[in-house]
Amino acid sequence: MPPQPIPAVQAHRYDWPMSAPAPSARRASSRGRIDKRQAILQAAFTVFAAQGYELTSVQEIAAEANVAKATVYSHLDDKEQLFRQTMATVAEAVLADSLAAVDRLRAVGDDLRAVWEDVADELVRVCCDERARALRSLAYAQVARFPDLIADVQGRTSVRLAEALADRIARLSLSGRIRPADPTCAAEQFLALLTGPIETRSRMGTREIPAEELLVVSRSAVDTFLRAYAADS
Amino acid sequence: MPPQPIPAVQAHRYDWPMSAPAPSARRASSRGRIDKRQAILQAAFTVFAAQGYELTSVQEIAAEANVAKATVYSHLDDKEQLFRQTMATVAEAVLADSLAAVDRLRAVGDDLRAVWEDVADELVRVCCDERARALRSLAYAQVARFPDLIADVQGRTSVRLAEALADRIARLSLSGRIRPADPTCAAEQFLALLTGPIETRSRMGTREIPAEELLVVSRSAVDTFLRAYAADS
Amino acid sequence: MPPQPIPAVQAHRYDWPMSAPAPSARRASSRGRIDKRQAILQAAFTVFAAQGYELTSVQEIAAEANVAKATVYSHLDDKEQLFRQTMATVAEAVLADSLAAVDRLRAVGDDLRAVWEDVADELVRVCCDERARALRSLAYAQVARFPDLIADVQGRTSVRLAEALADRIARLSLSGRIRPADPTCAAEQFLALLTGPIETRSRMGTREIPAEELLVVSRSAVDTFLRAYAADS
Amino acid sequence: MPPQPIPAVQAHRYDWPMSAPAPSARRASSRGRIDKRQAILQAAFTVFAAQGYELTSVQEIAAEANVAKATVYSHLDDKEQLFRQTMATVAEAVLADSLAAVDRLRAVGDDLRAVWEDVADELVRVCCDERARALRSLAYAQVARFPDLIADVQGRTSVRLAEALADRIARLSLSGRIRPADPTCAAEQFLALLTGPIETRSRMGTREIPAEELLVVSRSAVDTFLRAYAADS
DNA sequence: AATGAATGAGCTTTCATTCAT
DNA sequence: AATGAATGAAAGCTCATTCAT
Incomplete structure (x- = not known):
């Protein structure tokens, strides 16, 4: 046997x-x-x-x-290191994809809303990605056991993503497309408007969200964001 | 011994x-x-x-x-039931507090912003409450083991909270204080603007958020929300 | 609960x-x-x-x-006493029934075989009785835990049954119906011929023995017994 | 410590x-x-x-x-498998010894009784063997917990032993040393005459049977068996 | 370098038994 | 006398980790 x-x-x-x-x-x-x-x-x-x-x-x-x-x-070395290495490696990969999405804000054409919708759709895709969801879920789940890991993972993902987004917003603010406001706060809110409803509706990944529902969330996020932050045209 | x-x-x-x-x-x-x-x-x-x-x-x-x-x-009966009962009991208690906060929107005076800020502050207090945080964290952490529990807990907390909030928003919309919009979506976004940044900044509860930082988040959430949803005066 | x-x-x-x-x-x-x-x-x-x-x-x-x-x-007093008392009580009841069967040998008519077949059938009935089977089974099963119990139960059942049977055989021997032989040994063998095959065929009670099969066993036992012990007529 | x-x-x-x-x-x-x-x-x-x-x-x-x-x-795998494997292994070993004893009936000389006494003595030795006794006792004791185990163990031991013995009896019947009769029934009865009294007298293994007592049982079994089954010379 | 085998430590769960009411 | 509640003690089983080959 x-x-x-x-x-x-x-x-x-x-x-x-x-x-x-x-x-x-x-x-x-x-x-x-x-x-x-x-x-x-x-x-x-x-x-x-x-x-x-x-x-x-x-x-x-x-x-x-x-x-x-x-x-x-x-x-x-042991199960803990195995976990940490795994998480770090995946976090790096997820971050790269997220940054690529935000980079689309470097070239904003006439239609401000169109670009934001494009970015939002892409980020939603990354958010619903099995890999990204699993990463977040695993990190959250181990807060009690590895309290420092969450900072590590968030540092490599959400935080750097928010920073990159804040950079774009700052530039858009300078160029008069976005009203003057704290870019960090704006970026944070945009991401919250996008990911918050998705986490809730997906029941932390235990429920599949239909495509049209995702679109509603994405569009609503952009709408609210632009209502709050678009420069008065 | x-x-x-x-x-x-x-x-x-x-x-x-x-x-x-x-x-x-x-x-x-x-x-x-x-x-x-x-x-x-x-x-x-x-x-x-x-x-x-x-x-x-x-x-x-x-x-x-x-x-x-x-x-x-x-x-x-066993450790699993112990956990489920515990979670259910605490979820009920948290929900009660959250609903109480939202109830303040039943009596809106002249100053719309003042009421929303009051509600936001109160909800932030409930969100940062150790008890509520631990509840969410525990539920998230056990998605793999008890996939149905998350729906249960969210059902008793976020979902019912969002519904109650949507009810208030609908009434405010009818009375012309909030512009016509999907109340469910608006409620969801308000909560996202509030809790999203807090979860991120608190690093899922591993970091204490200073009071003034909490105030910034709260005020920013209300500001963005009202910019997007307040009726044009 | x-x-x-x-x-x-x-x-x-x-x-x-x-x-x-x-x-x-x-x-x-x-x-x-x-x-x-x-x-x-x-x-x-x-x-x-x-x-x-x-x-x-x-x-x-x-x-x-x-x-x-x-x-x-x-x-x-405790689980052990509960078990012992239970066993003793049931053993007494089983013994009574068995002795009643053997008592039929007190009045032997012309047809020796007929009486023995009657006794055999009756004993088989008692042997296959759920109650008697359970009693033996429980006693056997607890040899390791209560080594003295087996003597107690056998003493109250098989041994006294064998003695009673030996008494009848001795009388039949004196009256010339059974050839001169050790009555104890004969009794023991008669019971073995009856119960041995039944225990084996019932797989210690896990299998139901059809009625006709029981009859075969019973008749064969009597046949062998009489061939070995009946006085030459 | x-x-x-x-x-x-x-x-x-x-x-x-x-x-x-x-x-x-x-x-x-x-x-x-x-x-x-x-x-x-x-x-x-x-x-x-x-x-x-x-x-x-x-x-x-x-x-x-x-x-x-x-x-x-x-x-x-677990305690149950441990038990089953153990029982199966020992049953195999016991069976081998028993079959060896019965094999002595393949070469029957002039003295029929002498061969049967030899076989009986050998089987008694195997029956009183601590190992064989423990095997039966363990199987009996676990009827409630593992009802199928009894069939397995008996299948590997008593049943196959009875079959082998029946084979020998059939051949002796053909060669005219044993009177015509159902060999299966005869084999079953021979084993019952041997093991029944021993189980009773040993109080299911809790009492040591003196050697001379064993001899009496063995001789009596052969005597009764031959009286019932030996061909009329 | 890779692996089969072995193990120490620990956790969940059950149950006979006692005690206060 | 009867019982609801509480508990000490023990058993089965799993798993991360190490070591000799």
Whole structure:
């Protein structure tokens, strides 16, 4: 009888691009080791996202990554480090996508509303993304166990996102498209108008939000935001 | 040597009023049993709030409630029910406070802004309340384990709160103080403007928000809300 | 929430006649107490028989007897005494029935075989009786826990039955119907021929033996017994 | 201070030969694992036999096998499987011995009685064997908890033994040494004549039967059996 | 470097038993 | 006498982690 035949977890699998070093820079064996570490981290996020931190055993992660349990420990110190590394890696990836959405505000044409709607739609897409939702959910869930982790994850995501958005708003303010106001506060409110209703309506990810409902939320957010912050034309 | 000398948990203690039946309605012994059940639920919330569901052992709850572990099991079926009952009870209490805040919108005087600021301040107080924060946090954290619980808790708190708020907004709309708009959407946005920034700034409750910062958030929320929804005077 | 609402056990219920004292000999209240003790013992045997000693909780017995758990303890010292008393009481009842069957050998007519077949059938009936089977089964099952109990139960049943049977055989031997042989040994063998195959075929009571199969066993036992022990006519 | 200093169980220790695979067929490490599994099963039988299923804790089995409790669980799924595997393994071993005894009937010389006495003595030896007794006793005792186990154990022991014996009787019948009769019934009765009195006299294993008493039982069984079944010479 | 095997520590849950009313 | 309530003690089981191969 094989000792622990853990079945593979039924869940989304998350693969993300790594900032891969140049292939020639490292020997093949070293490369293989990095690949395995990579595989373990991805497996870890897949399983953590599906089951949460506590309900996930290291055994399950090892099975998902097709390695032995001890191999996981040879790459990451313990379950805590495994979790932290996983979260950091995913947070980085989510942030990149979010920033890309905000960057669309760098080129604002005549139609101010159109651009904001575009950004809002894109951010909604990122917010509803399984990966982003799982990331937030995991971070929130572990506040009691790893109180510092939340700052870390939020620092890498919401905060930097809000800052980037505030930058755009400041520029729009200078160019007279947005009325004079604290850009940080405005950015914070825009994100709140967008994500707040979505979190509520999705019941923290346990309910699927229909596309048209998402659109309503997105449009309403932009509408309220522009009513409050658009410069009087 | 007592076998399990669990030290008392260092944490806030939460006592909430129960909808107490008339004292004469029950015999003393029955009353005593209810009191003990009450004590167990309060102890449970105290410890759960401080440590989270998984890190909390039933033993610790028993110690906090000054009863034997088996006594806990004689009142609540198992750890899961203990958690659910605790959450339900606290959610009810939080909801009552929130609704009281919103009720202030029933009597709106000349100064529309003044009333909304009053409501906002009161809701912020409830939002930053340790008890409410812990409730949300615990619910979020257990999405993976008890997916239905989140709907239950949100149903008893955010959703009913938003409905009550929407009712007020609808009346204000009819009386011409708020411009015609979907009251549900408006209520949802008002709450998002209030709680979103607070959750972010408090780092999900791991950081204390200074009073003046809270005031800024509250005032900004009202300002944006009224800019977007106040009837053109 | 009532603490332990144990559902009644789905099982045969065993009521047996008690050697009732004369009604006038005791006060009514005392009579009630005896009745309750009686009810507890019967309930105990019902539940023990259905579930075995270990899987039966005192709570279940109390529920079956419609009394509180503590009441059981006020009548019987502890679970062990409860079990022993129950077993002794039932053993007495079973023995009475068995002895009645053997008594039919007191009046042997011309047809020796007919009488033995009658006795065999009657004993088979007692052997397959749920009550007798449960008694043996419970005693066997607790050899490890109560090693002396088995002697007690066997002493009150098989041994005294074998003795009674040996008495009859001795008389038949004297009267020339049975060949000279050790009556004890003969009695023992007759019972073995009867009960051995039945225990095996019933898989210790887990399988129902069809009536015709029982008849075969019974007839075969008598046949073999008479071939070995009937006097040469 | 070790937390669980379980003392070793005072009891017979049962080692039985395993159908060992060729040593070269497996790697040393795998061999080691099998050895340990073997040790655990033997320890389990030792402790189960001494204390019964319910009074035996997995902890005690682990101690007897000189492994940690968790190691037991890594080899066998849970206490139930541990018990079933143990019983199956021992049943197989007991059966082998019993069949060997019956095989002596393949070569019947002139003296029919002598062969049967030889077989009877050998079977009595197997029946009184601590190991066989414990096996039956454990199976009987767990009828309530594992109703199917009894069929399994009896299937592997009594039933197959009776069949083998019936085969021999059939051949003896064909060769005219045993009178024409149902061989199955005859086999069943022979075993009943042998084991019935022994179980009764040994008080289900709680009393040691003196050697001369065993001889009486054995001789009487053969005598009665041959009187009933030997062909008229 | 990778892994099979083993383990220490801990947690949930049950239950016989006692005690105050 | 009867009972609701409370509890001490123990058992089954899991899992993160280590170590020899």
